[in-house]
Amino acid sequence: MSSTDSASHDYWLxxxxxSRQIVLRQIQYHLxxxxxxxxxxxxxxxxxxxxxxxxxxxxxxxxxxxxxxYERQQTIRMAGRPIASTDAAEPDINEPIVVTINGRRSSPSYSSYSPYQRYR
Structure with missing residues (x-):
């Protein structure tokens, strides 16, 4: 190993x-x-x-x-599901999560709404 391999210097990754959380927590473990x-x-x-x-x-x-x-676990946690599951299939990390806004649940269908409808 050359002396430059163990030298400390600044670099961009x-x-x-x-995940920001993982990099910030684990960098000293690795380096x-x-x-x-x-x-x-x-x-x-x-x-x-x-x-x-x-x-x-x-x-x-x-x-x-x-x-x-980490991101998979955070997604499951935010969706309100238990992390340890007995299901063989893993949930998709990009599965949509229902969001409540102003106490109302948004409608899953957008087909009934058109911003160009005339008011009567």
Missing amino acids: PGYGL GPTATVRPYSYHGREGYLINGRELTKEQIDDLKRQSKE
Whole structure:
């Protein structure tokens, strides 16, 4: 291993597929207690500015896997379903969640509403 491999320096990591919560919590696990990370935009793209050793491909893949699981659990929690399920099928992470606005549940059908209807 060369001396530059273990040297600490600043670098930008693209944020695609990485949960902010996971990256901020896990960076020191992967890079040691002196590593720092903060959200950072580089050329208009969101990501993280890291000071420490460079993450390996395996470490980035681990962060992505943890991020996917974290987001799945947050989606299930927000939908009000138990996290531990006995169903064989996994819920879709992008499953729509019904939102209540001003005490009313929005109608699931948009076909009956047209913004161009004339008032009588």
